[in-house]
Amino acid sequence: MELFELTAHQLRELMLKKEISAVELAENIFNRIEAVEEEVQAYITLTKEKALEQARQVDEKLSQGEELPPLAGIPMGLKDNICTTHGKTTCASKMLRNYVSPFDATVVERLKAQGAVIVGKLNMDEFAMGSSTETSYFHITRNPWDLERVPGGSSGGPTAAVAAGEAVYSLGTDTGGSIRQPAAFCGVVGLKPTYGLVSRFGVVALASSLDQVGPITRDVTDCALVLQAIAGHDPKDSLSANGPVPDYRQALVPEVKGLKIGVVKEYFNQMDPQIEKSVREAIAKLEEMGALVEETTLPHSGYAFATYHTIASAECSSNLARFDGVVFGHRSSQAEDVATMTMKSRGEGLGPEVKRRSLLGIYVLSGDNYNTYYLQALKARTLIKKDLEEAFSKYHLLLTPTTHSTAFKFGDKAKDPVAMYRNDLYTIIANLAGVPAISLPCGFSDGLPVGVQLIAKHFDEINLLRAAYALEQALDLRGPKPSVGVK
Amino acid sequence: MRITQKDIENLAMQARIELTPEEKESFMEDINDILDSLEELKALETAQIPPTVHGLENCNVFREDVVIPGLDRDKAFQNAPEHQDGFFSVPRIL
Numbered sequence: 001m002e003l004f005e006l007t008a009h010q011l012r013e014l015m016l017k018k019e020i021s022a023v024e025l026a027e028n029i030f031n032r033i034e035a036v037e038e039e040v041q042a043y044i045t046l047t048k049e050k051a052l053e054q055a056r057q058v059d060e061k062l063s064q065g066e067e068l069p070p071l072a073g074i075p076m077g078l079k080d081n082i083c084t085t086h087g088k089t090t091c092a093s094k095m096l097r098n099y100v101s102p103f104d105a106t107v108v109e110r111l112k113a114q115g116a117v118i119v120g121k122l123n124m125d126e127f128a129m130g131s132s133t134e135t136s137y138f139h140i141t142r143n144p145w146d147l148e149r150v151p152g153g154s155s156g157g158p159t160a161a162v163a164a165g166e167a168v169y170s171l172g173t174d175t176g177g178s179i180r181q182p183a184a185f186c187g188v189v190g191l192k193p194t195y196g197l198v199s200r201f202g203v204v205a206l207a208s209s210l211d212q213v214g215p216i217t218r219d220v221t222d223c224a225l226v227l228q229a230i231a232g233h234d235p236k237d238s239l240s241a242n243g244p245v246p247d248y249r250q251a252l253v254p255e256v257k258g259l260k261i262g263v264v265k266e267y268f269n270q271m272d273p274q275i276e277k278s279v280r281e282a283i284a285k286l287e288e289m290g291a292l293v294e295e296t297t298l299p300h301s302g303y304a305f306a307t308y309h310t311i312a313s314a315e316c317s318s319n320l321a322r323f324d325g326v327v328f329g330h331r332s333s334q335a336e337d338v339a340t341m342t343m344k345s346r347g348e349g350l351g352p353e354v355k356r357r358s359l360l361g362i363y364v365l366s367g368d369n370y371n372t373y374y375l376q377a378l379k380a381r382t383l384i385k386k387d388l389e390e391a392f393s394k395y396h397l398l399l400t401p402t403t404h405s406t407a408f409k410f411g412d413k414a415k416d417p418v419a420m421y422r423n424d425l426y427t428i429i430a431n432l433a434g435v436p437a438i439s440l441p442c443g444f445s446d447g448l449p450v451g452v453q454l455i456a457k458h459f460d461e462i463n464l465l466r467a468a469y470a471l472e473q474a475l476d477l478r479g480p481k482p483s484v485g486v487k
Numbered sequence: 488m489r490i491t492q493k494d495i496e497n498l499a500m501q502a503r504i505e506l507t508p509e510e511k512e513s514f515m516e517d518i519n520d521i522l523d524s525l526e527e528l529k530a531l532e533t534a535q536i537p538p539t540v541h542g543l544e545n546c547n548v549f550r551e552d553v554v555i556p557g558l559d560r561d562k563a564f565q566n567a568p569e570h571q572d573g574f575f576s577v578p579r580i581l
Contacts, residue, residue, distance in 0.1 A: 102562035195542040209541035238548045306528040326575055331568035335578045347505030359498040360518055376528050378538030385539055417517050418524050434542015
């Protein structure tokens with residue numbers, strides 16, 4: 001095994017045993033980036049000098065015998081909508097192509113306090129709008145398992161980097177599936193925590209009632225470690241939950257006996273038979289280990305798509321109103337007065353998907369449409385949330401496939417917004433209800449990774465991680481590797 | 488109800504986004520397709536259902552009224568397209 005293939009907890013062991021230094025590890029990752037980045041194109045910005053400086057500090061502490069936090073010295077990457085004072089934060093948009101944040105996001109502060117080594121900023125769909133990372137202003141990102149295919153999105157850079165060995169872990173954001181869908185496509189673990197568990201301060205907002213930051217990792221153990229580092233109340237995010245944060249490591253036991261799991265029957269329609277096979281095998285493993293598995297139903301799940309897209313576009317149109325060319329971001333050189341400055345700056349600075357969703361958002365909020373679309377969606381959201389509450393009165397967890405297809409080819413869905421939006425079909429309910437959900441690899445279909453999704457009730461990340469850990473141990477998918485760099 | 492090119496122009500004006508003629512054409516088609524996919528929502532009986540605005544129960548979160556340092560002025564200007572004498576500057580307003 002190469003260093004860049006190892007997990008954070010394995011690398012930490014090597015570091016504590018003085019078999020590698022943090023600087024050696026960082027250099028190893030940058031060498032890997034040099035070898036494969038031309039093909040994968042996961043990063044928008046690399047911050048090598050700063051990363052090596054952070055690694056040197058960790059080595060110094062190590063040599064002085066200081067106790068190191070779990071993620072100290074581990075090279076990681078951040079989705080480029082997470083603000084850092086070092087390097088740009090572009091949101092993969094022309095609008096913010098030169099933007100350097102005056103502050104760090106709270107999650108970045110917390111990782112820095114752990115001694116994290118930040119390798120760079122990762123590609124994404126523009127302003128996190130998309131499911132393929134094709135809407136990035138800068139470039140596409142390729143799926144390390146098959147370079148002809150998309151990595152998924154919107155966190156395509158963060159998942160591709162972890163799959164390709166260009167970062168040990170990364171942080172992404174998930175508004176409707178933007179961590180879990182690309183995690184499934186790239187064969188890595190992706191968690192969307194409970195709404196409010198992780199601070200969104202310093203994370204550029206897409207849809208504020210749905211957005212959450214979460215870890216993308218090589219295994220469930222790393223997922224628990226990263227969640228531990230970033231979770232917890234932050235007064236700078238007013239919807240941040242003010243409760244205790246449990247020790248997520250207690251979830252890392254291969255023990256699911258007595259755990260009740262509901263398999264959502266609506267989410268097995270119209271699906272790739274190979275995906276269904278892999279997911280059914282995962283279900284069988286959980287049953288073998290003593291979990292009580294039953295088929296269940298979410299009666300309003302059929303409305304989730306329309307509910308989500310109405311709410312998400314409405315919130316996006318409001319959040320993105322701030323990009324007006326006055327205080328930051330692109331300003332048109334053609335402006336004659338303030339009104340044309342705003343019109344032209346936004347016309348030039350925003351990409352087609354962002355414009356499309358902004359127009360849609362304004363449409364569903366205007367006049368009578370407010371009642372027929374937006375308010376109706378908020379009410380449907382209540383029904384969807386109730387369905388989940390009902391389900392969680394019977395089950396600890398729900399199980400679904402993460403996606404209905406594996407990674408698709410570039411351009412396959414780029415011209416059909418509705419087909420692209422349907423990528424999030426199985427993931428959006430967790431965002432609408434604010435509950436946590438994880439995607440983890442459960443097999444392959446024609447050589448491409450398949451993901452299974454587990455969903456838990458609010459703040460029950462412990463059971464979520466426990467079942468995911470048990471399943472990961474039982475499935476043991478360590479055989480196949482991404483094809484990138486294998487020459 | 489299909490939205491028209493004129494509707495798109497109105498929305499673009501409200502969104503303060505200048506669109507090219509090609510964009511107007513393609514967004515009209517796309518948004519009509521998307522609106523078709525939202526139609527199913529209208530059939531849902533919701534008269535007695537209260538709206539949900541976000542996933543958690545907390546609302547009206549307050550903090551102690553204590554002064555904390557704000558963003559340093561130089562930092563606030565570091566991304567400004569133009570600024571002068573401690574103000575953001577813009578082209579003429581009237």
